[in-house]
Amino acid sequence: MDTTQHKARHRRRKLGLIVGIPVAAAAAVGLSYGAGFGAFGEDVQPKAAAATVVPAWARDAADGFASVHALGQNGTYGGRDGAIVTVKTLADLEKYATASQPYVIVVAGAITMDPKGKEIKVASDKTIVGSGTSGQIVGGGFFLGQGVHNVIIRNLTIRHSYAGTWNDKEHDWDAIQMDGAHHVWIDHKDLRHMADGLIDSRKDTTYLTVSWNRLQNDNKAFGIGWTDHVTADITIHHNWFHETEQRNPSTDNVAHAHLYNNYLQDDPGTSITSAYGNYARGATKMVLENSYFEGLNNPVTKDSTAALVQRGNVFVNTTGRNESGGTAFDPTSYYSYTLDPAADVPSKVRSGAGPRSAIGTATTATPAATTLTVAGDGSGQYRTVQAAVDAVPANNTSRVVISVKPGTYRETVKIPSNKPHITLQGSGGSRQDTVIVHNNAAGTPKPDGSGTYGTPGSATVAVEADDFQARNLTVSNDFDEKANPSISAQAVALRTGADMVLLDSVIVTGDQDTLELDTAACEKLGRVYVTNSYIVGNVDFIFGRASAVIDHSVITLKKRSDGSSAGFVTAPSTPADRKGFLITGSTINGDVSDGSFYLGRNWHAGGDATLDPQTTVRNSTLSKAVRSTPWSDMGGFSWKDDRFAEYRNTGPGAGTASTNRPQLTDAQASGQEIADWLGNWTPTASQ
The missing domain is CATH 2.160.20.10 (Single-stranded right-handed beta-helix, Pectin lyase-like)
Structure with missing residues (x-):
């Protein structure tokens, strides 16, 4: 995404979540996040708990x-x-x-x-x-x-x-x-x-x-x-x-x-x-x-x-x-x-x-997952994560867990759209133990000479298949902006372009455009639920058109490569009939200057005036790094014409209602809760 505000780049149902959601409710809120990973430490983290397996019909919810x-x-x-x-x-x-x-x-x-x-x-x-x-x-x-x-x-x-x-x-x-x-x-x-x-x-x-x-x-x-x-x-x-x-x-x-x-x-x-x-x-x-x-x-x-x-x-x-x-x-x-x-x-x-x-009987219980193991030292079935993904049958109908042993895997990974129900899971004691990392950026030339990667193509991990889960690992893009000043610096760590994506107990880290939350096509729904996780970046580092919830997580603000503090947390490009981004029960902080970061700006992708970008930040703790006027215009569109609001945030970065800082009423907030975003999907951990 363009770091300037005057030009947009072309780029492509109140709910306690149900069985199996490993929510460390007290862990994320109010944590200090310094050079390491705060109160969780290097070796200790509230690991995602195993889900209670229940029949699919018992989780069904109504339509209409x-x-x-x-x-x-x-x-x-x-x-x-x-x-x-x-x-x-x-x-x-x-x-x-x-x-x-x-x-x-x-x-x-x-x-x-x-x-x-x-x-x-x-x-x-x-x-x-x-x-x-x-x-x-x-x-x-x-x-x-x-x-x-x-x-x-x-x-x-x-x-x-x-x-x-x-x-x-x-x-x-x-x-x-x-x-x-x-x-x-x-x-x-x-x-x-x-x-x-x-x-x-x-x-x-x-x-x-x-x-x-x-x-x-x-x-x-x-x-x-x-x-x-x-x-x-x-x-x-x-x-x-x-x-x-x-x-x-x-x-x-x-x-x-x-x-x-x-x-x-x-x-x-x-x-x-x-x-x-x-x-x-x-x-x-x-x-x-x-x-x-x-x-x-x-x-x-x-x-x-x-x-x-x-x-x-x-x-x-x-x-x-x-x-x-x-x-x-x-x-x-x-x-x-x-x-x-x-x-x-x-x-x-x-x-x-x-x-x-098939309804009301035990035969509809979720089948046992198939597990594939990855280890860089050769002790697993596969040496790379992509090799394990390649081994998953096309159009698989049941859960496949790719268990990745501790280590650093320098590669790009793509989960194609015809391979749903995949869980990518680190097997170490900490989410820092298993790291998938690469350094492509939007302006990085492709090896075959066919041009540059572009923003979506820069992703270290790209998810295009529905019902994907990632747990207990780190996904990173370590593109060096300072060493490559002539290359467009948008560098995605994790990109999702699918529906029903669960990110549980992960770290997603980069600089600009860290986490792209997209959909398979403009007209398709793409729901993402992020919990018990860290997201790190500086410019538009949570962006896209998906309907995404970030719940009980830590959003960490990072200085730019030149040492300055300035940035935007979110850049939604939400269709007018969809939900955008909901940040709830989380902490926004980082080692940056006071009043230097916006909570978001309105990305009308491709200059599309029909979009209605949305970010709601509610019941979260905001550090003094957040600006007192936390929303910004983008691409010639006024954020006031789109959907940006807060509700009952706390901390030194929180503020009172004004024309430049809209706050939801209690009645409005009752319609902007997790279930309003996720609808009839109940995120459930795979194991």
Whole structure:
């Protein structure tokens, strides 16, 4: 990155992180960092602890509106903070489902409700999941009351509370009823033959996602409303509504109803005849996309007061009302999603909806990692780190740990995009014991005479594969700026251009452009979580367009090669619809002059005015090296037009709110926490 401010260079869901995250919460904050590595010392460091291996399905989190961070809840991940318990009796199911603690509750076998129609009152922070295809609830269901939140109900068959009356007005016996709940995910279930509704979402229940379910053989499938308020946000996708007469669904006064890739089917010549399909009522705003309607009467219906936008739907042998009109909303402003072609929906949903054998069973536990060893002295399987990377099979599907013995490895390492799930891990007692280092810079000529490396190409370690981890080692670029004044000095130590990258207990050190946090392409997501680590540099030394969290780490400011103190910690180039950099619970210090470093400047890469760079520094300790006006313009763009803020920082470099030092309010800060950056990804150490 250019060190001047007037010209930009062209260059290419409040969360305690869950199982296995080795966070040394007290270690990083407030540490002094001198010539060595502060309180950790040369030989002592809080080593990354081994993760508790849990099945992948127990870590799953919701998509759609249930993934949105709101009402004090960061997405929907159920009981994954708690123990996994297996239940086979009604007493045990009710005991754990109503407990105040979080639980992942595995239903193994069929549990019959007594009395018939009983609905267990589920408490917050629960995952209730069937074991493979065997988990069943017979003759009753679940109730989520006012304020209950963060609940996942998955992979169950819920059936047969039917009391003999087709349009039953006496028995309010639902499979799942929600009255004023929020952040709920209902997924991969078989719901049928109930006395009243299969799913009732009532009384302002919101941030709800209903996905991959079979709703069948019932009068009332899925009713939404029972309120005068227009506040509910609901996503309904990849469900099979089969032989259900009404409420398919019926959405009344829903602020944002996003329905896509659903399959609605009414078989000809049966005793069940559909009254209507998707119905937008009251003040509902509905977006209906790429769904498939077969044999239905009145497949899409709206009130005169509702707004309903249709896109890409298919209608086969349907009759009656098929309506749209008004202005709804853009779902992508709330979350990302991928549409399947409507023509593929029947086969995809028939084969994929309902309980899955791989959910709720031990067979989905993370497989044991393969370990490859590297030692420069020849005592390992490979002498270089790159040789071990080369040995990993392309398109590998499980974790490969490359264990690197203590030593200095002068080489460049590239993790190509077709080799995901790699962990690069030093095996020594300290992160300083294992060092990967090289000295390419942006202006360094390539050996083959084809030009210079450029900034991205200068990286000592380049990561282009998703689900990468680095642990307990140092990555360095030791390019000598003073000895090479004619060479462009951007010199990257570690570059990430992938999604779900975990850097745990590492040192990343260089001068200018030390740590490049990028994405595989402009339109692709790239999430990075850095914890319990050191990052060292002077100019724009944390930069790029990724959505990155630096948590409980030490950011060390370094003098320039001429001995002067001046620099910028961050240079985000964030797309307008993404999160940028979040520095939280960390320390920023170093042996530099007082008031000489900015926290960041706004990099509009290539002069792109559509970018909206973002850095938030919160709950961190700032040394007096930080300037009292900590943000700077870059490339002709004003930082005040982008997203830069602080929140509750401490230390001599912290300051009070002003036009030159914006501070988040408590309400704003509640939407700028770790889970807001990481979404449905929970970083988990590989071993």
